[in-house]
Amino acid sequence: MKRFLIRKIIFLPLTFIGITAILFFIINTLPPQTLASAYSNSEKELTSEELNTIIEKYDLKGNIIKRYLKWLSKIIKGDFGYSQTSKMSVSDSIKKYLPATIELALFSIIPIFLIGNYLGLKAARKKDTLFDKITSFTSSFLYSIPSFIIGIILLFLFYGILGIFTPARYSIETEILISSGFFKQYTGFMIIDSILNLNFRVLLDSIKHLILPSFSIFLGTSAIFIKITRNSTIEEMGKDYVRTLRAKGLDEDYIFKKHIRRNILIPQITVGGLQMIRLLSGVVITEAIFDWPGIGSFGVKAARQLDISGVMGFVIVVSALFIIGNLIIDLLYAYFDPRIKYE
Amino acid sequence: MLECLEEKEIISIKNLSVKYNNFYALKDINLSIKEREVLGVCGESGSGKTTFCKAISGIERYNGEIKFLKKSKIDFIFQDPSSSLNPRMKIYDIIQEPLIVREKIKDKKIINEKINNAILEVGLNSDLLEKYPHQLSGGQKQRVAIARSLVTQPDILICDEITSSLDISVGAQILNLLKDIYQKRKITIIFVSHDISALYYISTDIIILYKGLILEEGKTKDIIKNPKHPYTNILISSILTTTKKENIKIKNNTTKSKCIFSDKCYKYSKDCDNYENQLIDISNDHKVRCIKYEKIFN
Amino acid sequence: MNKIKEIIKKLWQNKKTRFGLIVFSFYLIIAIIAPIIAPPYRENDPYIVKQTGFSAIPQKPSLKSPFGTTQNQYDIFYALVWGTRMIFKITAKVIIISLLIGIILGGVSGYFGGIIDEIIMRFTDIILSIPSLILAIFVIAILGPGIEKVVIAISFVWWPGYARIFRGEILKIKSMDFIKYSQMIGAKTLWIFKKHIIPNAIYNVIILASLDISNIVIIASSLSFLGLGSPPGYSDWGQIISVSRNWIISGLSSIEYSHTVVIPSLFIFFFVFSLNIISETLRDIFDPKLN
Numbered sequence: 001m002k003r004f005l006i007r008k009i010i011f012l013p014l015t016f017i018g019i020t021a022i023l024f025f026i027i028n029t030l031p032p033q034t035l036a037s038a039y040s041n042s043e044k045e046l047t048s049e050e051l052n053t054i055i056e057k058y059d060l061k062g063n064i065i066k067r068y069l070k071w072l073s074k075i076i077k078g079d080f081g082y083s084q085t086s087k088m089s090v091s092d093s094i095k096k097y098l099p100a101t102i103e104l105a106l107f108s109i110i111p112i113f114l115i116g117n118y119l120g121l122k123a124a125r126k127k128d129t130l131f132d133k134i135t136s137f138t139s140s141f142l143y144s145i146p147s148f149i150i151g152i153i154l155l156f157l158f159y160g161i162l163g164i165f166t167p168a169r170y171s172i173e174t175e176i177l178i179s180s181g182f183f184k185q186y187t188g189f190m191i192i193d194s195i196l197n198l199n200f201r202v203l204l205d206s207i208k209h210l211i212l213p214s215f216s217i218f219l220g221t222s223a224i225f226i227k228i229t230r231n232s233t234i235e236e237m238g239k240d241y242v243r244t245l246r247a248k249g250l251d252e253d254y255i256f257k258k259h260i261r262r263n264i265l266i267p268q269i270t271v272g273g274l275q276m277i278r279l280l281s282g283v284v285i286t287e288a289i290f291d292w293p294g295i296g297s298f299g300v301k302a303a304r305q306l307d308i309s310g311v312m313g314f315v316i317v318v319s320a321l322f323i324i325g326n327l328i329i330d331l332l333y334a335y336f337d338p339r340i341k342y343e
Numbered sequence: 344m345l346e347c348l349e350e351k352e353i354i355s356i357k358n359l360s361v362k363y364n365n366f367y368a369l370k371d372i373n374l375s376i377k378e379r380e381v382l383g384v385c386g387e388s389g390s391g392k393t394t395f396c397k398a399i400s401g402i403e404r405y406n407g408e409i410k411f412l413k414k415s416k417i418d419f420i421f422q423d424p425s426s427s428l429n430p431r432m433k434i435y436d437i438i439q440e441p442l443i444v445r446e447k448i449k450d451k452k453i454i455n456e457k458i459n460n461a462i463l464e465v466g467l468n469s470d471l472l473e474k475y476p477h478q479l480s481g482g483q484k485q486r487v488a489i490a491r492s493l494v495t496q497p498d499i500l501i502c503d504e505i506t507s508s509l510d511i512s513v514g515a516q517i518l519n520l521l522k523d524i525y526q527k528r529k530i531t532i533i534f535v536s537h538d539i540s541a542l543y544y545i546s547t548d549i550i551i552l553y554k555g556l557i558l559e560e561g562k563t564k565d566i567i568k569n570p571k572h573p574y575t576n577i578l579i580s581s582i583l584t585t586t587k588k589e590n591i592k593i594k595n596n597t598t599k600s601k602c603i604f605s606d607k608c609y610k611y612s613k614d615c616d617n618y619e620n621q622l623i624d625i626s627n628d629h630k631v632r633c634i635k636y637e638k639i640f641n
Numbered sequence: 642m643n644k645i646k647e648i649i650k651k652l653w654q655n656k657k658t659r660f661g662l663i664v665f666s667f668y669l670i671i672a673i674i675a676p677i678i679a680p681p682y683r684e685n686d687p688y689i690v691k692q693t694g695f696s697a698i699p700q701k702p703s704l705k706s707p708f709g710t711t712q713n714q715y716d717i718f719y720a721l722v723w724g725t726r727m728i729f730k731i732t733a734k735v736i737i738i739s740l741l742i743g744i745i746l747g748g749v750s751g752y753f754g755g756i757i758d759e760i761i762m763r764f765t766d767i768i769l770s771i772p773s774l775i776l777a778i779f780v781i782a783i784l785g786p787g788i789e790k791v792v793i794a795i796s797f798v799w800w801p802g803y804a805r806i807f808r809g810e811i812l813k814i815k816s817m818d819f820i821k822y823s824q825m826i827g828a829k830t831l832w833i834f835k836k837h838i839i840p841n842a843i844y845n846v847i848i849l850a851s852l853d854i855s856n857i858v859i860i861a862s863s864l865s866f867l868g869l870g871s872p873p874g875y876s877d878w879g880q881i882i883s884v885s886r887n888w889i890i891s892g893l894s895s896i897e898y899s900h901t902v903v904i905p906s907l908f909i910f911f912f913v914f915s916l917n918i919i920s921e922t923l924r925d926i927f928d929p930k931l932n
Contacts, residue, residue: 146913152906160889161895284778302782303778303781315778315779318772
């Protein structure tokens with residue numbers, strides 16, 4: 001098992017280098033003048049003289065591999081350059097926007113796993129009953145609706161018509177508290193920060209704003225997790241060892257808790273992991289719909305304005321998250337699958 | 344059993360060897376294949392028989408010399424007709440391929456004629472031409488493969504285990520077909536098989552391959568009636584029950600012998616230790632790699 | 642060709658899929674007769690959405706505009722109809738381009754092996770390790786917004802999937818004896834590809850491509866929705882949803898204006914839904930054979 005994991009861990013930086021290389025070479029299809037604006041740190045539009053100075057300084061017409069290596073060394077140190085979109089350095093932008101996305105993602109994933117697990121198990125135990133049929137049908141149905149449509153209908157329903165929830169991450173009052181310095185953002189995660197600030201109003205406000213977008217994500221992506229839970233549970237229930245345990249007189253609930261739940265972890269992790277992909281891509285849409293100030297919104301705005309350093313930072317950070325996420329899945333998988341342990 | 348009365352040599356093989364990384368798939372092969380010979384190549388898997396075919400076909404790199412004494416067309420028939428026929432091609436197109444690729448014939452009339460002749464020669468009906476391989480039986484598919492290989496009138500035909508994946512009765516039919524074809528045409532055949540009874544039936548000459556070396560070679564008559572190598576004897580005893588004796592079988596010896604067959608040989612003794620696998624002439628065409636050839640029957 | 646008829650027959654027999662096929666054909670017809678049922682508003686570019694008036698407030702469905710209008714009087718019916726045509730165009734182009742690139746590169750990779758194989762496979766690995774929407778956004782950031790750029794961006798993200806599958810099929814086929822036979826009789830590589838490899842390997846790739854259609858529709862609409870595709874005022878499903886959203890965000894929305902949200906949503910939903918039903922059954926048809 002150790003060798004298997006070490007191999008995976010070694011591949012990580014290689015994949016990362018591969019990704020950065022491809023991104024860099026794609027960017028360099030742009031003419032040097034356009035690239036120059038990415039290297040500048042000012043807000044103004046540059047004159048051709050200033051552009052030429054920058055072209056000279058960063059050797060933008062020079063050897064591409066040298067430039068790639070120079071650029072890569074900066075990236076590794078965390079220097080992604082300056083973002084025209086957010087008027088601050090890209091790394092600062094990432095620090096500002098990424099926590100919002102992660103908070104939303106976690107707030108969505110946890111219900112998907114908990115509720116999805118519950119629904120899947122229940123549907124399996126009540127196989128072919130009305131409950132099972134409704135659950136399966138509803139989740140498949142929702143899964144096939146494009147995420148922006150789910151989002152917009154929820155937004156319309158709960159904001160446009162009912163006015164219960166509002167878009168964005170927090171209300172105007174909270175915004176004022178933050179900008180005036182009365183509310184300190186220690187971690188960037190509103191839930192944690194509001195506890196640290198001992199401000200329960202803000203805590204409730206943050207949770208209220210998290211509900212709608214995470215519900216949107218839940219509706220759009222939970223189906224597969226529910227399905228795999230249900231199907232693997234049904235498979236487990238038919239296995240010989242379960243029949244043996246039943247024959248021994250063990251309680252059905254006990255069998256479920258102690259045995260079946262553990263054995264379905266592996267397919268759940270595999271599938272749950274794959275759901276991450278859909279989530280990461282989907283979060284960009286959800287952030288756009290609900291005006292959520294996360295890394296997705298930042299990346300899209302940067303893309304619209306040809307903010308090269310911004311977009312680059314966005315893609316690299318998301319890809320890095322993605323690769324690390326995959327690695328975690330592999331680690332979990334290796335931990336829970338006894339067969340791999342003995343390889 | 345067939346006999347070859349030709350004297351003209353068509354393939355001259357001298358010191359042929361094929362090395363993969365650390366071991367020899369073929370070593371020390373010297374053969375003079377005559378025109379209209381049916382050379383039976385007998386061996387188990389790993390003996391080098393497929394490498395032998397590949398080398399002669401020119402798709403395997405080898406050391407030594409393989410000379411064709413006149414410009415010869417070589418064609419092939421493979422073991423598994425399910426794999427050697429393109430499942431998405433009609434039979435007509437399958438047989439047509441060598442005519443287009445090799446002969447570069449473009450005249451549809453000529454192509455039609457040749458294909459129809461070929462399909463009749465292998466004993467099949469011309470309605471099969473519009474069908475696909477999966478609609479045919481194993482035997483029929485193999486006949487198609489034979490038709491394909493004959494349609495360009497090759498001089499040399501290499502058959503690699505062509506009856507091994509067929510039922511015995513079907514395989515027998517194929518052997519008969521091959522015999523008929525041989526008797527009607529001027530063709531040299533290299534017939535590879537692990538089944539020595541098939542070789543007995545169809546070959547004029549036989550070589551016994553084991554781990555890349557020829558352990559025995561000679562006319563079919565001599566090899567079958569008068570085998571000189573213990574391994575040959577083991578192979579034959581599986582078909583000729585009259586000579587079967589209890590102790591003629593594969594053994595498991597631990598030896599430090601230089602003889603390549605010692606660790607399986609029922610005739611092994613300490614005198615074999617220093618034998619370095621030289622080829623010994625017993626008669627004109629009969630050669631063997633064994634020093635116990637005089638007394639192979641216990 | 643016969644196989645396609647066979648497949649459609651099988652799909653028709655299944656009740657669920659029959660519904661999917663009917664709905665899909667309905668959209669196909671709309672895309673084809675768009676100029677008839679929604680006469681072009683502007684001659685130079687029929688995709689520019691018809692505006693029926695000057696009011697900033699959405700108008701309810703009426704005889705003049707069967708689906709109603711959005712804010713600034715964009716006719717929803719016009720936008721959806723021409724948007725259907727647009728989405729068919731985009732999807733068709735993406736599939737053709739990415740299939741072509743995927744088959745060529747996957748083919749070279751699988752048939753020749755060696756270093757070329759390694760390089761191409763590493764390349765596809767890397768592209769596939771970035772979520773597709775994210776990478777597509779990146780490519781558009783470089784190329785600039787626009788429908789043609791959307792096609793290029795999505796094709797760029799899509800071809801590696803096809804390349805891998807095609808390569809896998811080729812590896813299976815490469816070891817077959819009929820390939821060896823052709824090589825042995827001296828057939829040229831192009832001949833072997835044309836007559837043997839492509840007819841056998843392409844089957845799976847085509848199936849995959851047809852299952853992909855709904856994904857391409859979603860990613861194309863998403864890119865437009867994010868403002869990276871068609872310009873505003875254009876008939877594009879993503880654009881329509883974006884306009885719809887803007888009205889909700891403006892705070893002026895209420896249940897009166899539900900047509901601006903519900904109609905486009907249902908229209909797009911049924912298209913994607915029909916595709917998904919068809920995909921599910923297609924997958925079932927081909928699964929046992931794939932093994």
